Amino acid sequence: MSDPDRDDWPDKYSDLRERPHPDVLRVTVESFDEAFEDTRDAVDAVTDGELRPAIVSFATVGELRKILTDRRIGLLQALMDTDGAVESISTLAESLDRGYKTVHDDVxxxxKYGMVFLVKDDGRAKQPYLPYERIRLKIELTGSDTREKPATA
Structure with missing residues (x-):
């Protein structure tokens, strides 16, 4: 996973907006094996020239809820409402009527989780960039399997 605080990476990826991106970001809760299989399928699709949804997976619903708080979902929605890009984190903070530090921390x-990108153009401030038109959350809840456990009285 790349380090969003490194000074060299935004310049290295300054052409980020020029690259093709999938229209959809799929956020899931699934096991490591399922996430690995999804990743392998996505790599195969790219090899075949097919653009699949980007996927961010979490191991538990609790982990997803720690990252995708109402405040951060609002931030993602604000980026989507501006066609995925704003001039700076300061501009985003102003539009959300929130403090710079909390918005910077959230972005x-x-x-870090690959849901937003940070781009630096011509030495200006880091610009949050969200290339997706839609974000889909996929959470599957199942009951525990009592067939394998002996009943207790």
Missing amino acids: TLLA
């Missing part, structure tokens, strides 16, 4: 965390 940095979302970038």
Whole structure:
């Protein structure tokens, strides 16, 4: 996973907006094996020239809820409402009527998980960038399997 705080990576990826991105970001809760299989399928699709949804997977619903708080979902929605890009984190903070530090922390965390990208153009401030038109959350809840456990009285 890349480090969103490194000074060299935004310049290295300054052409990020020029690259093709899938229209959909799929956020899931699934096991490591399922996430690995999804990743392998996505790599095969790219090899075949097919663009599949980007996928971010969490191991538990609790982990997903720690990252995708109401405040961060609002931040993602604000980026989507501006066609995925704003001039700076400061501009985003103003539009959300929130403090710079909390918005910076939220953007940095979302970038760490690959949901948002940070781009630096011509030495200007880091610009949050969300290339997706839609974000889909997929959470599957199942009951525990009592067939394998002996009943207790």
